[in-house]
Amino acid sequence: MSDLELTDADWNVQYIDGEWVPLGDRDTIDVEDPSTRDTFATVPAGTEDDVDAAYEAAADAQSEWAAKPPQQRASVVRGARDLLKEHRDDILDLLAAESGTTRTKGFAEFYTSVGITGEAASFPTRISGDHRDSTVEGKENLVVREPKGVVGVISPWNFPLNLSIRAVAPALATGNSVVLKPASNTPVTGGLLLAKLFEAAGLPEGVLNVVTGKGSEVGDRIAGHPESDVVAFTGSTAVGRQVASTAAEHLATPAMELGGNNVHVVTDDADLDQAVDAGVFGSFLHSGQVCISINRHLVHEDVYDEYVERLADRAAELPTGSAHDGNTIVGPIIDESQRDQMLEFVEETVDAGATLETGGGHDGLVVEPTVLSNATNDMSAACNEHFGPIAPVIPFSDDEEAIEMANSTEYGLSGSVHAGDLGRARDIADRIDTGMIHINDQPINDEPHVPFGGVGDSGMGRYNGESVMEEFTEQKWISIQREDRDYPF
Structure with missing residues (x-):
């Protein structure tokens, strides 16, 4: 067993050049538990000087680390992977307290994080080159x-551990x-926790640095620092455009995983038991605060009424x-601004003619699982990435219409198709x-050896493997x- 302490750790620090840098004269950020509204932790509000120090340390340490x-x-x-596994229960508790993570979502996030860390451990011996014949006599390439x-x-706040690690x-x-800036809502599980894990695993000083702070104050410096060679960002498309533009100005490679508006297509020959099961999981895991969750249920008109009824019953x-x-x-939404935005989408959608089958209210930060029938593609809860426990259900008459509706968005991250005929399902999926x-699944899938990423406004580049x-x-x-x-x- 390691002597790594997580439950009573002092998080009011940053991690730069192998040192836990105390608060000093910096401002602080209070991190609230979304379930209790109590202060879970207080962390430093980093400055541009902190970012510069972190990049200087990273640049100085990189070549020696690469030569190992x-x-x-x-x-x-x-x-680090073994320490993750060893401290699973403590980490699940941290995720619950900081990001409102329920046990089900916590296990999903935890084991996905373990998986990608284990996969990454194989990379050093898998990196390979190539030998090419030359057009010049006596030359080797x-x-x-x-x-x-x-x-x-x-990194973002919704899956802070996984989307950082x-x-x-x-x-x-x-x-x-690496210089890591976690979201200000989740600076512990998205940042400082990783520093503790890799420090305990023996990572040399300066190779990983964590700067906590608000994106509005240090984010641009992170994205546009002249020492950056890659900027990996996960978050909204609007912010991602700014980050990618800033990174590109300094010729750093942008690796962007951005928003989504993912469809769950259910044809008239689908197994409705499986389609509804998948629809419930894909819409309501982590209160819908998942970039790859179902944003729109597209259901064939012949099974539409039954699907709506069963989905609403399950949601309730x-x-x-x-x-x-x-x-x-x-569980709870991360904060009031996110809650108010998604409830506004619901209200606008009902005002536009949709029927509220269940939900639509809230208790503090807990938004009720909400199902909206008679929705259309252009209603607020459907055309926007609502990022909440909201399921607009939209009817279609044939496969061509379903495909056209699915593609009526700038996003292209994930999706799912349910059909009894697998050839038909594949034809729809291909288009x-x-x-x-x-x-015959739902969109929330992530495997450490399979490429993960989107097209269009959903980003550029791929993670995993x-x-x-x-x-x-x-x-x-x-x-x-x-x-x-x-x-x-």
Whole structure:
């Protein structure tokens, strides 16, 4: 057992160049437990000077870290994975307290994080190059992969542990150093926790640095720092555009996973038991605060009424309340601004003619699971990424109309199709413009060895497996002239 302390840790620090930097004269940020509204932790409000110090440390440490034998880098990442597993219950408690994570969502996030960290531990010995014949006599061409350098990571609040570690672990494993800025709602599970894990696993000083603070005050400096070689961002499309633009100005590679408006298509020959089961999970896990959750249910008109009735009945039965109650499925929204926005979408959708089948209210930050029938593609809860426990159900008459409706969005992140005929399901899936789609399932899927990412306004680049290895490394051509070469002058 390790002596890593998480439950009574002092989080009012930052982690820069291997040191836990105390608050000093910085302002602070209070982090609230969404279930109780009590202050869960207080962290420093970082400054641009903190960002500069973190990047300086990362730049100084990177080349030595990259030069370590691959098995040494793998050992550190594997050690972090083992510490994750060892401290599972403490981490689940931290997620519940900081992000309103219910037990069901907590387990999903935790084991996804363990999976990608374990996958990343294999990267140091999987990075490979290529040998190419030359058009020049007596020459040999080698194409090798090297780390890009310093990776800036800006992570969100909804899956803070997973969406931070899925960038941090692969970046470290491939020989990069990292500056991580977690969301101000979740600075512990999205940032400081990772620093503790990797420090305890033996990561050298300066290779991972964590700066807590508000995006409006330090985010631009993170995205546009001249030492950044990659900027990995997960969040809204509007903010992602700004981050990508700022990164590109300094010729850093933007790796963006942004918003979604994901469909759940149910055809007239679908197994309704399975389609409804998937629809409930895909809409209401983590109160819908998932970029790959179902935003729109597109259901064939012949099974529409039955589907709506069954979905609404199931939604009304879901246990709601505090994330600290092990029976809760639908817990609190992260804060008032998110809650008010999604309730406004519901109100506007009802005003536009949709029928409120169940839900529509709230108790504090807990929004009731909500089902809206007679919805259309252009209603507020359908055309916007509502990011809440809201299920607009829209009828369609044939597959062509379903495909057209599915593609009537700028987003293209995930989706799902239910059909009795798998060939039909595959035809529909092939024609929906999205980075990921799942047949006879729902959109919330993430496997550590399979590419994860979207198209259109849902981002650029891919996480997981070989894809993220390519994001965080670059090719270098080395040629060797093994025989004397005759030049024309």
